[in-house]
Amino acid sequence: MTSYRLEPNSDAKAVPKRLALIRREAPSRLLEDRQELATTAPHLLLREVILIQVVVAALALCSLLVDAPLEGIADPHHTPNPAKAPWYFVGLQELLHYFPPVVAGVLLPGLAIIAIVVIPYFRTNVEVLGVYERPWRRTVAVMSLLVLGVAGLLVAYRVWPVLVPTAIVYLLFVLPALPGCPAGVRHRLGKVPLADWIMVWFVTVALVLTLIGVLFRGPGWSWTWPWRAGIY
Amino acid sequence: MALAKSFTATRVWRSIVRHGLVPTNRNRVLLVMENVFLHLHTAKVRRRNLDLTSTFYLGGIALILFFVLVATGLLLMLYYHPSVPQAYHDMKELEFVVSNGVFLRNLHRWAAHAMVIVVFLHMLRVFFHRAFRPPREFNWVVGVALLIFTLLLSYTGYLLPWDQLAFWGVSVGTNMVRAMPGLGSKARYLLLGGNIVGENALLRFYVLHCVLLPLALVVGVAVHLWRVRKDGGVVGSAGRRRARAEKESGE
Numbered sequence: 001m002t003s004y005r006l007e008p009n010s011d012a013k014a015v016p017k018r019l020a021l022i023r024r025e026a027p028s029r030l031l032e033d034r035q036e037l038a039t040t041a042p043h044l045l046l047r048e049v050i051l052i053q054v055v056v057a058a059l060a061l062c063s064l065l066v067d068a069p070l071e072g073i074a075d076p077h078h079t080p081n082p083a084k085a086p087w088y089f090v091g092l093q094e095l096l097h098y099f100p101p102v103v104a105g106v107l108l109p110g111l112a113i114i115a116i117v118v119i120p121y122f123r124t125n126v127e128v129l130g131v132y133e134r135p136w137r138r139t140v141a142v143m144s145l146l147v148l149g150v151a152g153l154l155v156a157y158r159v160w161p162v163l164v165p166t167a168i169v170y171l172l173f174v175l176p177a178l179p180g181c182p183a184g185v186r187h188r189l190g191k192v193p194l195a196d197w198i199m200v201w202f203v204t205v206a207l208v209l210t211l212i213g214v215l216f217r218g219p220g221w222s223w224t225w226p227w228r229a230g231i232y
Numbered sequence: 233m234a235l236a237k238s239f240t241a242t243r244v245w246r247s248i249v250r251h252g253l254v255p256t257n258r259n260r261v262l263l264v265m266e267n268v269f270l271h272l273h274t275a276k277v278r279r280r281n282l283d284l285t286s287t288f289y290l291g292g293i294a295l296i297l298f299f300v301l302v303a304t305g306l307l308l309m310l311y312y313h314p315s316v317p318q319a320y321h322d323m324k325e326l327e328f329v330v331s332n333g334v335f336l337r338n339l340h341r342w343a344a345h346a347m348v349i350v351v352f353l354h355m356l357r358v359f360f361h362r363a364f365r366p367p368r369e370f371n372w373v374v375g376v377a378l379l380i381f382t383l384l385l386s387y388t389g390y391l392l393p394w395d396q397l398a399f400w401g402v403s404v405g406t407n408m409v410r411a412m413p414g415l416g417s418k419a420r421y422l423l424l425g426g427n428i429v430g431e432n433a434l435l436r437f438y439v440l441h442c443v444l445l446p447l448a449l450v451v452g453v454a455v456h457l458w459r460v461r462k463d464g465g466v467v468g469s470a471g472r473r474r475a476r477a478e479k480e481s482g483e
Binding site: 036037038039040041042043044045047048051052055056059060062063064066067068069070071072073074075076078079080083084085086087088089092093096100101102104105106113116117119120121125126127128129195196199203 | 257260261263264270273274275276277278279280282289292293296297300316317320323327334335337338339340341342343345346348355356359360362364365366368369372373376380383386387390393394395396397398399400401403404405407408409410411412413428429430472475476479
């Protein structure tokens with residue numbers, strides 16, 4: 001066994017070296033790189049101060065350039081057409097166009113919140129290996145069946161704004177399984193874990209619904225082109 | 233520097249800040265540990281987590297936006313009466329009477345929108361870096377609650393200007409509450425203090441927006457940050473690599 005000599009050191013800035021003695025019979029592996037440490041003062045504090053200034057300056061610039069909207073005084077007898085919710089709820093309002101209120105306003109957002117809350121308690125979400133880096137046939141088959149079921153519902157209710165992004169994300173998902181897929185694409189997409197596919201799908205659908213609701217919906221929730229009719 | 237040194241050596245200074253200016257690691261650590269505002273930080277952080285691409289500072293930006301919202305919100309409260317129709321007239325006063333009133337309202341409005349976006353992006357960042365892995369599972373749940381509080385804060389604030397946009401935006405949303413099976417109509421009545429969006433609703437939304445929800449958010453943020461610290465600090469982009477390394481070294 002090599003012997004180590006302890007050297008006294010009075011340098012206050014030096015990070016102490018740590019030694020671990022591992023007996024030969026005990027299996028060992030490095031789980032976590034402890035990483036180099038920096039003192040919070042000044043390294044982190046300086047960044048925080050700069051960040052505060054950048055954020056406040058950006059906000060001030062926006063506030064100088066764009067005024068917050070203010071329409072006429074609230075009038076319960078005069079309903080604007082369309083009456084839109086704030087942008088972060090417009091996606092739900094868009095769903096309300098296809099589903100009964102219990103589904104669009106209660107069931108779907110409720111399910112979405114529950115699904116997000118339970119994320120850390122499911123093994124699939126902790127998984128970081130790509131779908132195609134492991135035995136994948138079963139996974140892809142199960143997911144295809146699920147997507148088929150959901151797509152059937154979406155077609156039945158004519159929910160194109162959800163169906164189209166679902167189809168696109170699903171196509172990307174199965175692309176590496178198809179025979180004609182280029183090796184580069186197969187390698188890149190194959191590394192994406194299942195949980196990431198599901199999250200990308202959720203974000204894409206939410207984004208598409210919100211953009212449609214904000215930009216493409218006019219009087220009577222009819223489809224309008226923003227460059228022709230403007231934004232309602 | 234000599235002047236600063238002699239100044240920080242005085243008894244008065246030392247009674248406030250107990251360490252000197254000498255840049256030793258000991259003083260750097262004491263600066264953080266002896267300060268009630270800074271002690272939420274650990275004395276040392278992982279150097280890699282200081283990089284922009286590690287966390288994109290999204291949690292920090294969300295917190296800064298919240299501070300901006302509290303500061304501008306307090307100033308706005310000085311000019312606002314939560315009653316019909318005075319609430320709307322107060323908006324006009326901000327525009328035409330109060331110095332920089334429009335700028336103040338703009339700051340509050342844009343910071344609020346930005347906070348919704350940034351909190352959501354923060355959630356995505358944490359998800360893709362797998363920063364919710366044990367022992368941090370419950371802190372993810374706390375974070376989801378904070379996202380919901382953020383949405384509710386933004387939504388209750390949306391009614392306060394009492395213009396057409398506010399009135400109908402909130403009408404559309406609270407009609408969805410009615411769709412809730414069983415409790416729907418009762419929940420909506422509780423929220424609005426009546427069957428329509430009227431002056432009771434305005435007062436309730438005002439109390440929720442200025443007192444109840446900010447308090448809930450502050451408590452939630454305190455728990456959130458406390459747990460981040462107790463669980464060993466922020467997990468940045470290294471979280472995903474570490475999860476992969478663990479997987480490859482075999483379970």
